[in-house]
Amino acid sequence: MDQKQVVIIGAGISGVVACKYCISKGLNPIVFESQADIGGVWAKTIKTTRLQTFKGLYQFADFPWPSEVIQDFPTQKQVLNYLQSYASHFDVLKHIHFRCNVKEIDYQESSLSLSSSWSNWNGISQTIPQGKWKVIVENSLSEPPSTKVHEADFVILCVGRFKDVPNIPEFAPGTGPEVFQGKVIHSMEYSAMDHEKAEEFVKGKRVVVVGFQKQGLDIAMECSSVNGPEHPCTIVYRKDRWKLADFAPWGIPLKYLYFNRFSELMVHKPGEGFLLALLATVLSPLRWGISKLVETHIKSKLPLAKFNMVPECSFAKDLRSCLLAALPADFFNRVEAGSIFLKKSPSFSFYNDGIMIDGDNKPIQADVVILATGFKGIQKLQNIFTSQDFGKLIAVSPDSRVPLYRECIHPKIAQLAVIGFSESISNLFTSEIRCRWLVELLDGKVKLPSIKEMEKDISNWDEYMKKSSGKYHQRSCLTGLDIWYNDQLCKDMGWNPKRKNGFWADLFQPYGPLDYANP
Template sequence: MKVAVIGGGPGGLVTLKTLLSRDIDAVLFEAEDKIGGTFRYRSYENAELVSSKQLTCFSDFRMPRDQGDHVTLPEYVAYLEDYCRHFDLYKHIKLSTRVISISPNESGEGHFVTSQSNNAHEISEHFHAIAICTGLHVTPSIPSIPGIEHVPQHFHSSHYKSRTQIANKNVLVLGCGETAMDIAYEAIKADCPQVVLAHRGGWLSFPKALSAFRVFGKAFKGRLPIDGLITNLFETAYVHSSIRTSHLRWFVSDFVIKRVLWFLTGTSVGCNQWVGELPPERLGRAYVFLNKSTKAMPYINRPWTTSRGCMSKVTEYTDPPEDASSDKIIEVAPWPERISPDGTLIFTPSPRKEYSRIKNVVVKPDVVVFCTGYTQNLTWLHPSYPLPSHASCRNILHPSHSSLAYIGFVRPGVGAIPPIAEMQAMWWTSMLLGRAQVPQEEEWGDYLLLAREEARVKYGVDHSAYMSTLARDIGAAPGLWELWHAHGVHVLLTYCFGAAFTTLYRLVGPWAHSDAAQITKGELWETIRRRGFIGNMMWGVIPMMFYGILNGVALLVEMVGRVWRAVRGEMDAGVGSLTK
């Protein structure tokens, strides 16, 4: 078997390594002259990952334990380079080689990949399978703003590199994602006299690490990465099918989290978020991607924060001293209707509270930065192939084209794409080798976020639920007895209390790895130990007990239903015999 991997970002690299580990002949095509993808070529000054290194690292190659929880983008690119060297991947990578076309073999067996390297002649090669790993962040998406030509300078965030591009200018940031928040903050630090952040529908702010609040005067300094707080047992592992498909655990956690946020910060629309809130029907874990870049929030909140009265004596959220001492503001605005000939923004009247303030502010930007995301451009793919939006089976492939996979084309609400890509690569490799079966259609999709009809992003997943689902498909989801018997109590507790780290799905089963137990007992156990007693009660024991009861009740109802149906069947059979 010979497989082509398209794209040299983390998804492509881990797919290449996974295929090679099963003695599959694989070749990776990368258009740029270096690996790293978005993390190298769409990076900017002071950018760092919002997902923790513990979650983002690949299962069998970890970052140093003494390195910070959240690394910079250059540090992550260096990690990917070390990954390539460690697993000797470079000899399987064709750098500066752009894929021109992918087309099916007319005989129905395999695919032809036509590529071109450094303006040389085009080369066409035959492959049995294709993994497309070009990712979600490729072609900039730039919406039309009437009158944008009246602004002296405007560009997409993919072209933003440093503060020098915006220093001392009036800046309008279009968008409210993590990049938008970063650039708005950078504009404040670049002494821009006016910074405005315009959004369409709001965001949900949550820090990438829990810290900066006081309870009864005692400061919490744990800085726990939030992507490592969701426990496995009874929330992603051993979940009854009716609980899983109803998303009940998501809605329950939303109910609890909103009240905890109000207690800690005085507002429940986000963690210390006082403006830019999502509409109520979209506010929750089932609907939205958390915005974990919170550096700009002190400047966004400043005109809107209200006094908490006596509650401030109980709990208090504290901004970083440098930001708290500043008097600068990031104005929040609804999406602009147009830009007038003199360069002034015109906003459509809106019921949102931020409009009540911005309507009295003259917004005349010198620079507009489009932080409006990306789209996928797969014009080199033959039109007979399904696109990522058609990859209905686990968001990886279409059953009619199982030899064509999309790796890394989902986005988690909380979590990271690289570890998901690793799990997808193991899943697809198992399918290619005939060691797992493609799931039935009725089993698809209970891990998907509940996107609205008009939502731009419809490929959102719950990280933990999705990882657990893929692991179950390929026999890599460990049983509790199996774990205890193979690795002992320490590993078992880490699996139950830990998050959906990819390493946990390599402890036993077809993808078991010799280092998995040591990583679990060391680095991953540390993520649990750092929570402390109270943290493990709040994020471990109590959720496990609650969801355990829910799952137990669901199982009991199912068993009673089975017994009742069996009794009814026997009764009906008896009545039928008497009638005869």
């Protein structure tokens, strides 16, 4: 076939996997990575970072973890070594251009009128709609940095949503960081420091960490290790969320409760028929009971009631909203010892010597405030387009869900895919099968439906996500329906979606990446 040029932007996990599968189809992709190494968020993290997902779910389908990694939750260094071994094994590295920052991409005929031809496109082996992408790349390895324009027939965006554009809270005039005499940084800046420098940065300081998800927890633990109760670290957070004390509530591995086909029969699904809808309704009491079972286990393991931290929502809601985090070992012991203080408040403000908690007359004195407040991933995605029209299509709603068919293709943006922008229990797992689906699309084996059909499917998934997570809906999250989602991709590719041997095994055994090793 006539070989077309595929450009992949980003060499994190999604970018490396996308490159590997493009190579497998005989393509010659170019990958542009702004940093000096692969890995994305895993390339540089704080010292104590570990994988939060059980490694059996966080592995490549055709490249299992090496036997010498015996921990269930590997360290950052082990994850990075694993990714580098994968890239080396499949000869991906020669396709990557490091220190090359993509400034913007522009469709040469930047018009939405191409939508009709895009909807009829059935793969890179066929006639692609008119136009090409201009990819404007700044190479920082040259002196001075040089800019070059590359042309692409297809662009795969693997830019990630958890880096680069920090989410900074807004404050009324006179109540923001500008009035504070100490240091204010985002967790992104803290993570970028060398480990020794990070320790020196917080040593002997009164530190406030804003945010109670994974990164905020890890930073608070590091600060408490360095300073102890002499200079306690204060965590300021808005809402109580369920935190996992372990992955086997009452001795039952979590994967048997939430990551097999039977567990997915208990929930309504986008595109389900009458019988599946009826079954989900009939089994809803069991779904409720399983959630309560997990909650009672967590409350028996963690002193949530003592610290008034029992969440209002169910465990299942947090799971389906991708808002779960594993609690670091020894966390509440640090709280009991006075090394960590907890402050819950919907808002706060700065004053010259620290912060003021909304509704609390006692100020919190601080030398350093670290904002572990997440990232503006959707803005990052918007900013890469020269065309404002495409930017508006990406940000169609304020809930940070990008409208993508199969969580990959925007119906009205031709010759472009987005990988790794929706979450699941294992982002590596879903990114890999999505890349396999994408290269089958590029090869003409997968056929896109019409724009209207794609938009209807997107709407169905959007409605499901909003209903399943309720008011806690923030972004695209597949957790709880991972198998159902994979089934759609398998059917598109002509694979058998049932990957186990036998009816009962397929119903009750947990699914994982190795089940998809072969088509």
